[in-house]
Amino acid sequence: MKDLLRPAPLIGLAVILWLAVVLIAGSGYEQRLMTLSAASALMAIGYQLLFGQAGALSLAQGACFAIGAYAAGILGGRLGWPAWAELPASVLLPMLLAALAHAPVRRLGGHYFALATLGFAVLVRLVAVDAQSLTGGANGLAGIPPLQTLGLPRGSGTMLVSWGLVGLGAGLALWLKRGGNGPALALVRADPVLARASGLDPGRIRAQAFVLAAGFAGLGGALQAHVLRLVSPEVAEFPVMVGCLAMVVIGGRGSVAGAVLGALLIGHLPEWLRPLGASYRIAYGIGLFACLLAAPAGLVGTLERFWPACPAATAGASDRPPRPVAALELAGLEKSYGGVAAVNGVSLVLQPGEILGLIGPNGSGKTTLINLVSGLDRPDRGTVRLGDVSLETASPDRIARAGVARSFQTAALPDEMTPLDLVTAALVARDAGTSFGRTVPLGPLHQAAAGLLRRVGIDPAAKPAAGALRLADIARALALDPAVLLLDEPAAGLDAAERAHLGTLLRALAAEGRALLVVEHDMAFLMGLADRVAVLIDGRIARVGTADEVRADPLVRAAYLGTASLGAAPMGRGT
C-alpha cells in the first residue's frame, strides 16, 4: 500500500482524474487535445524506456513515430486495411526498420550513436518527401479513417480508445522495468563498463529497448494519423523528436508516469499560453527552459528526491546453490598497445581455493592482465580457460556470468545508485541473464544484496563512506558468485580495521574454494595473505613463489630498487 503513496502512482492517479473530467465535461476540442496527447504519450513511454531506462540517446524516436503514421496512412487509408490489421502493422513496421537500422550502429557509443540515429531520422524524412507515389510527397496522404469508438460519440470514444492504449503501453513499460530490472537498467545507463563487468550486456539491452521504443512510437504515430485523418512530412520533422525528448526530460526520464505527464504538459502548454497572443511561443520556450532549470531530474524525479524513502528489505540471505569451483588457466597471454608490450607471454594457473598475489612496479602490466582475463581487453595471443571453458574471445558480461568476476582499481558508485542497487544489479545478471522480460522479484534480491554488503563490512542502510565504495565493488563482484575473483588493489584507501576485515573475508572466500588473484601495492597486506606471489616485470612473469621466496629473489629486489619494502611498507601507488 505504501508503494502506492509515492509520486509516480499519485501522478498516475491525478492523470486518470484529469482524463475523467475531460471525458465527462470537456469540450470536443479539449477531448481532441487529450487524444493527441495520448499519441505523444505512447511515443514518450517508449522513449523513457530507451533513453530514460537504458540510457541510449537516440534521435530516431520521432522518425519511428512518422513511420507508424505513414503506415496508418498507407495501409489504413490508401489500402483500406481494417484497424485490427493496420494498427499492429503500424507497430511492427517501425520495430522491424529499427532493428535493421540498429544492427550496424549498436557498437557506437554516446554522441556517435546519437548522430547515427539522426541519420536514420533524416533518411525517413527524405523518403516521406521524395517517395511521392508511396507517401503522397509534400502533400502527404489524406482521408485516413477515424478509429472505431466502441459505439460512443467520436470525440469521447476516440479519447477513451487512445488512453486505453496508453494504459496498456504504460502497463507493459512498468512490467519491463519491474523487480530487479530497475537496478540492472540503472547500472547499464550509468556505467556500461561496470555493467559489463557485472554480467549485464548493455549492447543487447539497448538494442531491445531501441526496437521496443520504435513500436511504442509507431503506435503513437498511427493514432495521431487516425485523429488528424492526415499524414504529411511535418510528422517526420525534427521538432517531433525535440518534443519527445522534452516530454521525457521534463516529466522525469526514468519514469513511465513522468513520460505521460510530460506528454500532457507539452501537449497542453501551447494551448494554455495561447491567450498571450503572438508572444506565446516565446513564453512556451521560457516555460520549458525554466522547468528544466528548476527540475533537472524532471518533475517525478524531483518529487521522488524530496519524498521520504521507502526502506528496502535487507534481512535474510540468498539461498542460491553455490557455483562449482574451477581452476583458471592463462597460457601465453600477450597484449601490446602500439609499441608497448603491456603483457608479454604470461602463463599462470590459479587453483581453486588459492590466493595468488600479483605484484610488480607501476606500469608492469597488472591491470592489463586483469583486463584481458575479464574481457575488457582482447589478448593479441594466448588463451584463458576456466575449467573446460575457453574465455579469451568471450565478452566481459559472458565471462562474468561464467564465474570470473573482478573489482576495479578506481571504484566509484554510479550516479543515483546506492551500494544496495549496485549489488542487486549484479545479482540480476547472475539470476536472470540480460534480457527484458525476464526478472526476479526485488525483495529477495535486496535481501541477498544486503547480505553480501554486510559480508564485506558495509551497513546496507548507511550512507557509503569513501572506503566503502571499494568494498561495495567487491560485494558487486561477489554477487556473481564467482569461481575466480580478480581484485585490483582491494586494500587501497581502506583504514586498518577495514583492511583486517578484508583479509579475513578474502581468506574465507578462498576457503569456499574460490580462486583469488589479488593485485596489491600494500606488500604487508599481500605478503601475509597470499599462498603464492607472482611478480610481473615489463609484462613478463619474473618469479612465482611463496612470499619468502619472492622477497629473497635478487631479480625482484632489483626491480624494487633493492628496497626493504617487500613486505614492510607499501610500494608506489598505481593510478
Ligand SMILES: Nc1ncnc2c1ncn2[C@@H]1O[C@H](COP(=O)(O)OP(=O)(O)OP(=O)(O)O)[C@@H](O)[C@H]1O
Ligand atoms: N589502453 C591503453 N593504451 C595504451 N597503453 C596502455 C593502455 N593500458 C595500459 N597501457 C600501458 O601498458 C603498460 C601496463 O599498464 P598497466 O596499467 O597494466 O600497469 P600496472 O602494472 O597495472 O600499473 P599500476 O601499478 O600503475 O596500476 C603501461 O606502460 C601502460 O602505459
